[in-house]
Amino acid sequence: MVSEMVQSAVVDDVFHALSNPTRRKVLERLFVGPATVSELAAPFDMQLPSFVQHLSVLEQSRLVKSRKRGRVRTYEIAPERFKIAEHWLTERRQLWEARLDRFDQYVKQLKKKESDS
Numbered sequence: 001m002v003s004e005m006v007q008s009a010v011v012d013d014v015f016h017a018l019s020n021p022t023r024r025k026v027l028e029r030l031f032v033g034p035a036t037v038s039e040l041a042a043p044f045d046m047q048l049p050s051f052v053q054h055l056s057v058l059e060q061s062r063l064v065k066s067r068k069r070g071r072v073r074t075y076e077i078a079p080e081r082f083k084i085a086e087h088w089l090t091e092r093r094q095l096w097e098a099r100l101d102r103f104d105q106y107v108k109q110l111k112k113k114e115s116d117s
Contacts, residue, residue: 007084010081011084011088013060013061014061014063014082014084014085015085016057017061018063018085020054020057022051022054025043025044026040026054026055026058026075027063027064027077029043030064030076031077033076034074034075034076035076036072036073037051037052037074037075058075061081062078062080062081063077063082064076064077064078
């Protein structure tokens, strides 16, 4: 039960981080490769402190990790958490596919009964 709660909290963190278009664009950029804060912030019309908050959300959700060398902080993707989100989505997809398959069978049975009558 505790493990399910922890897993749920992790999924919540990941989807919260992914819910913002700025953060998703940052992630898309980071999929190309590591980047500094200034490189990541450049395309956005936003004050640096506001932008850094987005990076903080991404790092707290552990979708990205950073390292600091001197005065330069560089971010990169941390793929493990994406696997958690993917697993959650896969479970939901499988559940709905099974439900739709059962519904399809039911409709076929109804049609067969209707044509037999």
